[in-house]
Amino acid sequence: MSSEFPGDDELRTRLSDEQYRVTQQKGTERAFTGAYVDHKADGTYRCVCCNAPLFSSAQKYDSGSGWPSFWLPLAGDAVQTIVDSSHGMIRQEVVCSRCGAHLGHVFDDGPQPTGQRYCINSASLDFAAGPPDNSDDKGDSQ
Numbered sequence: 001m002s003s004e005f006p007g008d009d010e011l012r013t014r015l016s017d018e019q020y021r022v023t024q025q026k027g028t029e030r031a032f033t034g035a036y037v038d039h040k041a042d043g044t045y046r047c048v049c050c051n052a053p054l055f056s057s058a059q060k061y062d063s064g065s066g067w068p069s070f071w072l073p074l075a076g077d078a079v080q081t082i083v084d085s086s087h088g089m090i091r092q093e094v095v096c097s098r099c100g101a102h103l104g105h106v107f108d109d110g111p112q113p114t115g116q117r118y119c120i121n122s123a124s125l126d127f128a129a130g131p132p133d134n135s136d137d138k139g140d141s142q
């Protein structure tokens with residue numbers, strides 16, 4: 001909770017229509033249309049709104065769902081889950097812990113060791129190439 005949050009005006013200007021719709025209005029991109037569905041490079045996936053590191057390529061896997069899928073977020077508290085009872089289903093919505101941007105949903109049919117599948121919209125992510133972040137690194141507070 002700090003003043004580095006981008007405001008709504010800034011987000012409308014900086015994000016594409018699709019990025020804005022997904023992150024701010026809980027939209028979902030169409031399956032297999034996102035930039036990062038088959039993306040396999042090493043690096044970190046950051047929040048497209050506030051730049052917080054959210055997921056690492058080290059925990060990305062091919063779920064076949066048509067959306068980028070991860071079995072673990074970075075550093076435990078990078079993302080939050082909220083019960084989403086819209087559309088007649090009970091699902092776990094995944095949001096950015098720092099700015100609250102909508103990211104996707106998490107399901108319990110993922111691979112071991114977590115058994116979780118974080119099903120994330122490419123439109124919510126901004127990829128930065130580099131060595132994958134290690135979630136045990138606590139010296140990253142800047």
Ligand SMILES: [Zn+2]
Pocket residue numbers: 047048049050051052096097098099100101
């Ligand atoms: Zn964010």
